[in-house]
Amino acid sequence: MKIGLTSTGKTLDSMMDQRFGRASYFILLDTDTSEFEALPNEASMTAGGSGTFAAQVIADKGVSAVITGNVGPNAMNVLKAADIGIYRGYPATINDNIEKYKRGRLERVDQAGPSHFGMSLKRNKK
Amino acid sequence: MKIAVLSGKGGTGKTTVAASLFSCLDRCQYIDCDVEEPNGAIFLKPDLPVSCPVNVPTPRIDPAKCNGCGSCRSVCRFNAITVIKGRALLFPELCHHCGACLIVCESEAISEKDREIGIIETNSSGTFMHGRLHIGEPVSIPVIRALKRRLQEDIPVVLDCPPGASCAVVRSIEGCDYCLLVAEPTPFGLHDLNIAVQLVRKMGIPFAVVVNKASDTDRSVQKFCRQNGIEIVLEIPFSKEIAQEYSRGILPVVANPEWKKKFMELYTHVERGIQT
Numbered sequence: 361m362k363i364g365l366t367s368t369g370k371t372l373d374s375m376m377d378q379r380f381g382r383a384s385y386f387i388l389l390d391t392d393t394s395e396f397e398a399l400p401n402e403a404s405m406t407a408g409g410s411g412t413f414a415a416q417v418i419a420d421k422g423v424s425a426v427i428t429g430n431v432g433p434n435a436m437n438v439l440k441a442a443d444i445g446i447y448r449g450y451p452a453t454i455n456d457n458i459e460k461y462k463r464g465r466l467e468r469v470d471q472a473g474p475s476h477f478g479m480s481l482k483r484n485k486k
Numbered sequence: 487m488k489i490a491v492l493s494g495k496g497g498t499g500k501t502t503v504a505a506s507l508f509s510c511l512d513r514c515q516y517i518d519c520d521v522e523e524p525n526g527a528i529f530l531k532p533d534l535p536v537s538c539p540v541n542v543p544t545p546r547i548d549p550a551k552c553n554g555c556g557s558c559r560s561v562c563r564f565n566a567i568t569v570i571k572g573r574a575l576l577f578p579e580l581c582h583h584c585g586a587c588l589i590v591c592e593s594e595a596i597s598e599k600d601r602e603i604g605i606i607e608t609n610s611s612g613t614f615m616h617g618r619l620h621i622g623e624p625v626s627i628p629v630i631r632a633l634k635r636r637l638q639e640d641i642p643v644v645l646d647c648p649p650g651a652s653c654a655v656v657r658s659i660e661g662c663d664y665c666l667l668v669a670e671p672t673p674f675g676l677h678d679l680n681i682a683v684q685l686v687r688k689m690g691i692p693f694a695v696v697v698n699k700a701s702d703t704d705r706s707v708q709k710f711c712r713q714n715g716i717e718i719v720l721e722i723p724f725s726k727e728i729a730q731e732y733s734r735g736i737l738p739v740v741a742n743p744e745w746k747k748k749f750m751e752l753y754t755h756v757e758r759g760i761q762t
Contacts, residue, residue, distance in 0.1 A: 408624070409565025409580045416559065416568040434577050441570040 363461065364388050364418050365454050366428040370398035372455045378429030381410030382478030387454050388421055391462070410478070411435030419444065427457050427466060430473035446470075488643045489756060490662040490691075494678030496649030498670040499698035499722065502732065504646035505529045506739040507666075510749045513641045518616035519658040520648040521604060521629040529737050532614040534607040540617065540632045541600035542583040542625075547574045551595035558587035558596060582625055604629040612636060630657045642753075651678070651685045659686070663760050665693035666719070671704040679707060683716065692759060696752075699724040720752050 366383035367374045377383035382404045389396040399421075403413035411431070415438035418426060425445040439446055447466040449457045460466050491504040501518075505526050508516040518526040527534070545558075545567075554572030566580035567587060578601060588596045604619040606629070615636060617629040626648070634657075637643055647658040659665055665686045669679040679695070686693045693716075697707050700721040711718050722728065722738070731741040738745040 403565070406565060409577070411565075412568050412577055412580065413565040416565075416570075419568075419570050434580070437577075438568045438570060438575060441568075441573070441575055 361391050361424045362388060362422055363391060363425045363427065363458075364421065364423040365426075365449065365457060366401075367398070367454050372396065372458070373453055375453055376427070376429065376449045376451060376457055378451065379478030380426075380428045380431045380435055381412075381414045383414070383428065386414075386418065386421075388423060389458060404478075409434070412438055415439050415442070415444075418442075425461070427461055430477040431469065432475045432477060433472040434475075436472035487664070487757065487760060488637070488645065488662040489664045489666060490645040490647055490659040491666045491668060492647040492651075492655055492659060492682055492686075493649060493668040494651055494680075494682035495670065495675050498668045498675055499696075500649070500668050501525050501529065501646055502698065502722070502737065503666060503668050503696050503720075504644050506737050506745070506749045507753060508644045509737060509739050510746055510753060511642055513613075515613045515638045515641055515643045516615070516646070517633050517637065517643060518646045519630050519633060519654070520646060521617035521619045521626050521633075521654075522648065524616035524618060526646050527614070527616060528735050530614060531735075532609045534614070535610055536608045536612075538606050539602045540604045540606060540629045541602050542581075542628050543585065543598035544578045544581055544583065544601040545576060545587050545596045546599050547576055548595045548597070549573060551593050553593050553595075555592070557590045557592070561586045561590045579622065579624060583628070606632055606636070608636070612638065613641075626654045627657050630654060634658075634661075651681045655682075655685070656689070659689065659691060662691060664756050665691050666696055666756070667693055668696045668698055669707045670699045671697065671701065671707045673706070676706045676710055679710065683714065694719040694756070694759070697721045719755055720748065 365387045366377040367385040367387045368377045383401050386399040403410040411434045415435040419442035427447045427449040446469045448469050491500045493500050508514050518524040552574050556569040559567045559569050564580050564582050566577045568575045603623045606617050608615040617633050619626050619629050648654045667682050669675050695718045701724040728738050739749050
């Protein structure tokens with residue numbers, strides 16, 4: 361199955377990005393083959409609606425579960441409609457989060473966090 | 487004659503200046519374009535018997551007709567529509583009511599329905615008006631547009647603008663004959679005055695500066711105006727007396743005839759500036 365993680369960088373050593381809609385990258389991982397793809401998040405620079413845009417991209421990629429920090433109400437609605445499970449990741453590397461997910465150690469999220477959460481965090485320097 | 491009062495930075499005294507100017511004139515219209523936080527009514531205390539809604543057309547999607555093609559979502563610049571599992575999902579509060587989705591939908595699944603985003607309140611003669619954007623609504627332009635449609639062309643009009651220098655301010659000062667830029671002498675005040683000056687210059691509207699809370703300790707605004715060839719038409723001092731009256735909702739022109747005279751002179755000066 362395919363899972364998506366919000367990431368500050370392109371590799372599995374990168375730190376998880378706490379933001380969903382305004383995350384720098386999405387790491388899309390096939391848990392069966394361990395192959396992954398790093399997708400720059402086009403939604404990160406939109407003026408508005410980054411959450412719905414990012415959720416649409418994730419849904420179109422056929423992802424079954426998302427691991428991230430905070431999902432706002434709009435993105436939550438899109439992900440739920442697409443039957444994508446949402447898991448709260450740790451502020452650690454992508455690899456650490458994948459391991460924790462595989463061992464069933466990540467909490468499943470059903471309630472949306474605050475809107476515009478990513479706007480209050482500093483953008484990571486590339 | 488339409489005079490817009492703007493500032494860049496918030497809290498510099500736009501409403502003090504706009505409401506004072508309005509109070510000094512016998513026949514005049516006051517329009518509070520700061521629809522996110524209108525406060526002119528606190529000072530001018532009008533009766534507001536007339537209230538009308540401001541509606542915007544918001545798309546509605548008929549799931550029976552929608553084939554899930556996704557052309558509406560592709561054309562939406564505001565990400566207000568997503569298509570999941572062949573079904574379009576709409577986020578009305580992200581919509582900027584451009585109508586593009588309606589145009590591109592080939593299965594005619596999209597129609598528009600009015601949605602109220604704010605109200606306009608006026609006195610019986612329409613000489614005092616303000617708009618109120620409903621809480622949670624992100625787009626103020628339609629409310630400002632609705633206010634300006636009710637502008638009375640035959641008498642002087644004072645428009646109290648929102649803070650900042652973005653779309654809402656552009657829409658407020660568009661078509662005005664003169665702009666008064668209210669500035670306070672602080673680093674932040676100077677920074678935002680500079681942005682407001684660039685805006686009015688770009689829009690080609692004649693303007694001058696009113697310095698509010700002026701004191702001898704910071705002459706940065708005066709220096710900036712001198713260096714950039716900008717006229718300062720009035721200085722309101724940083725004064726305990728004015729601040730005290732203000733805190734009770736009393737304008738300087740009401741509390742002190744001296745200020746009424748100064749604001750009337752300001753109006754005459756602006757009028758002359760427009761005519762020449």
